[in-house]
Each structure stands twice: as structure tokens, then as C-alpha cells.
Amino acid sequence: MIKEIDRMLDFKLSFSIPVDDFVSSIFGGGESIPTYLYLKDEEAWIDIYLKNAFEEKDIPLIESLTPVYLDGLTAVSERLIASGFLDIYKEFISLPSVVPGGFFLKEKRAYLSFRFHKSDKESVFSILRNSIAKLKGIKIDYLGPSNGITWELSSINSRIPLMVVQYSFGNSRGFKAAQGESSPIIECRLAPKKYNKYGHIMYGERNIINDSDYSICAKPKIFATNSISPQTESLIDLLERDRIALGVLFENYKKGKINVTVALPQLLLNPFITRLQTVFSESENQSPSVSLIAPYSEDLFVDL
Structure with a gap:
């Protein structure tokens, strides 16, 4: 099933932006941290998933972040502080073929990728061009032909x-x-x-x-x-x-x-x-x- 469609969305964009996040800087240790990006009250928020292996001194801090406990791990929420990020994210996912891919935090940066069909290439580039002026510190890692779904998942699997x-x-x-x-x-x-x-x-x-x-x-x-x-x-x-x-x-x-x-x-x-x-x-x-x-x-x- 997957082989048939692996590269039908034939283009990819990946970029990163600086973020002022507190939790991953404390508990990340320089590693990639799995996160969930969501929107609340017209703001971008992230849930950061942490394994339940805290030192005793960290427990008061975790409790202060209103944690949610999920079968062996803890999710804590944090507002994503990155000026202009929400606007560019909404513009990308409003395009017909754009599919969000990986999203993770590492060393004070948020990394995002999207797969899309070449019919949306000009629109993607236009959004990206306009965003360079809005998003301070944005770094474009790649814009070009996609290596496919399985390649993207293998890349994620190497980190998480x-x-x-x-x-x-x-x-x-x-x-x-x-x-x-x-x-x-x-x-x-x-x-x-x-x-x-x-x-x-x-x-x-x-x-x-x-x-x-x-x-x-x-x-x-x-x-x-x-x-x-x-x-x-x-x-x-x-x-x-x-x-x-x-x-x-x-x-x-x-x-x-x-x-x-x-x-x-x-x-x-x-x-x-x-x-x-x-x-x-x-x-x-x-x-x-x-x-x-x-x-x-x-x-x-x-x-x-």
C-alpha cells in the first residue's frame, strides 16, 4: 500500500526557528524531544512528552506545569514563543496538498517539515519568502524534491x-x-x-x-x-x-x-x-x- 504512494507528494520543505521554550531546555539534555503542536486561543502551544523518570528535586517543577499523566509518561504544556510562527503555520496547512511532517524541539529551536505536491510549489515559496521578513532567525534546511514518506519516517525514527x-x-x-x-x-x-x-x-x-x-x-x-x-x-x-x-x-x-x-x-x-x-x-x-x-x-x- 505505502509503496504505491510513497513519492506522490513529490516536494518537501523543512526549516527551523528559534524558540524560547523552558521545559525542553531543562529536561532535553540536547536530545530531540517528541512534542505535539496545537493551537489554543489563537496561540501556538506544545505538549512536551517526558518519561516518568524524574529526580525528586524536579517533581515540584513538573507539578507547577499542570502535567497530564499518560501511561508511563508525563505531558506538560508550554506556549510556543516565536513571533510570527502561527501565521506561517496556518498559511502552509491551508494549502490543498501540504501535509505536516516532523515537528520536534532541540537546543532552543523548533524543527518543522512539510510534504506537498509540486502544484503548490509556487504558493509554498511565496509564503516562505514573505515569512523570512516576519520570522526572525528562520533557517531553511531544505526545499526541493521529496525523498518520500518512508524516508521521512526513517529520519524521524533515527531521532525518536x-x-x-x-x-x-x-x-x-x-x-x-x-x-x-x-x-x-x-x-x-x-x-x-x-x-x-x-x-x-x-x-x-x-x-x-x-x-x-x-x-x-x-x-x-x-x-x-x-x-x-x-x-x-x-x-x-x-x-x-x-x-x-x-x-x-x-x-x-x-x-x-x-x-x-x-x-x-x-x-x-x-x-x-x-x-x-x-x-x-x-x-x-x-x-x-x-x-x-x-x-x-x-x-x-x-x-x-
């Missing part, structure tokens, strides 16, 4: 260990996009819903045509669409509510089943599994059939 989860479930709610002869693949665009006006990325022939779908590329066929299964939509909403980060999430429809492949930080596996089960236990009397939970490797992922 990832796990792969694959599961399937029956199309009991009659999800229309899962019906028909073709088997489109949907890459869920994991961006704040408020600014994600184009929805997700669909690769391949559409079984159902929605007026809101947007054609990104005619050959190969790539669309922006809001057509994802209700179960996956509920899961994404729950993960966004609880601020649990994913790397990627794909849906594929075959023979009456909806197949899902997820890559996520290893330390967030248990919170993810808990919320996956919550979605199905609350919605209907069925459980997802889990076929794989394994450490990420490029060879494994590309053949899924």
Missing part, C-alpha cells in the same frame, strides 16, 4: 523511535467511500481541524465524488477530500482532544474492510491503543482486528 500499528475493521456504518471497485488510499492530514479546510489526501480513483473534493493532480490521481471513515474521524478527534501525536495515518478500503496503518512515537503506543479501543467500544459492538504492532523499519513499512 517509532512503532507501527496496523488494524482493520468492517464497514458496518456503510461508509460510501469504501464501496466500489477501486481501492483509494487516504493519508490523514494530521493538522488542526480549524485550519485544515481541504481535509485529507486521497490517492487513486474515487468511488464517491463529493462536491467538496479538490483535484490536486490528474495523473497520478490525487485529491483533497473530507471522506474518511467515521471511526477514523472519531479517533483523530480524540487524539487531538487529548493531544497525542501521530507520525502518519493511512486508510485503505478493500473487500468490505477498512485497513488502517499508523506510525507513532514508541512512548505514545499505550495511550494510542487505549483511545483506539475507546472509539470502538463507544460506537458499536466490534473491535478492530490488529494484525501488527512492531518497531518501525523502512523495509517493514514500505511493504504494508
Whole structure:
């Protein structure tokens, strides 16, 4: 499944900006720290995930940051202080094909990457050009052809260990996009819903045509669409509510089943599994059939 679409979003942008963050500078030790970027009250915030291995002297500090405890780790929130960052982020994710990639903190800088189709290249460059004047200290690391989804995940995995989860479930709610002869693949665009006006990325022939779908590329066929299964939509909403980060999430429809492949930080596996089960236990009397939970490797992922 992944091999078929690996480089269909054929361009990539990565850049970093200076940030005045307190938590990672205290607990990061120069290492990359997994984070979750979210928007609250028109401000950019980050959740920083810390393993529950604090020294006793650090506990009062952690408690002062209103922590959330998640199955073996602690998440603390901090406002991202970087002038102009929110505006540029919203502009990028408002483009039809732009998919947010890695986001992490290291040594007082926030590193971001986006994959996108070449049809949005001029718009991306225009936003970037205008942002150089707004974002003090921005450093462009790369703008050019993409090495693909698996390369990006392998790069993330070298900094922050990832796990792969694959599961399937029956199309009991009659999800229309899962019906028909073709088997489109949907890459869920994991961006704040408020600014994600184009929805997700669909690769391949559409079984159902929605007026809101947007054609990104005619050959190969790539669309922006809001057509994802209700179960996956509920899961994404729950993960966004609880601020649990994913790397990627794909849906594929075959023979009456909806197949899902997820890559996520290893330390967030248990919170993810808990919320996956919550979605199905609350919605209907069925459980997802889990076929794989394994450490990420490029060879494994590309053949899924």
C-alpha cells in the first residue's frame, strides 16, 4: 500500500526557528524531544512528552506545569514563543496538498517539515519568502524534491523511535467511500481541524465524488477530500482532544474492510491503543482486528 504512494507528494520543505521554550531546555539534555503542536486561543502551544523518570528535586517543577499523566509518561504544556510562527503555520496547512511532517524541539529551536505536491510549489515559496521578513532567525534546511514518506519516517525514527500499528475493521456504518471497485488510499492530514479546510489526501480513483473534493493532480490521481471513515474521524478527534501525536495515518478500503496503518512515537503506543479501543467500544459492538504492532523499519513499512 505505502509503496504505491510513497513519492506522490513529490516536494518537501523543512526549516527551523528559534524558540524560547523552558521545559525542553531543562529536561532535553540536547536530545530531540517528541512534542505535539496545537493551537489554543489563537496561540501556538506544545505538549512536551517526558518519561516518568524524574529526580525528586524536579517533581515540584513538573507539578507547577499542570502535567497530564499518560501511561508511563508525563505531558506538560508550554506556549510556543516565536513571533510570527502561527501565521506561517496556518498559511502552509491551508494549502490543498501540504501535509505536516516532523515537528520536534532541540537546543532552543523548533524543527518543522512539510510534504506537498509540486502544484503548490509556487504558493509554498511565496509564503516562505514573505515569512523570512516576519520570522526572525528562520533557517531553511531544505526545499526541493521529496525523498518520500518512508524516508521521512526513517529520519524521524533515527531521532525518536517509532512503532507501527496496523488494524482493520468492517464497514458496518456503510461508509460510501469504501464501496466500489477501486481501492483509494487516504493519508490523514494530521493538522488542526480549524485550519485544515481541504481535509485529507486521497490517492487513486474515487468511488464517491463529493462536491467538496479538490483535484490536486490528474495523473497520478490525487485529491483533497473530507471522506474518511467515521471511526477514523472519531479517533483523530480524540487524539487531538487529548493531544497525542501521530507520525502518519493511512486508510485503505478493500473487500468490505477498512485497513488502517499508523506510525507513532514508541512512548505514545499505550495511550494510542487505549483511545483506539475507546472509539470502538463507544460506537458499536466490534473491535478492530490488529494484525501488527512492531518497531518501525523502512523495509517493514514500505511493504504494508
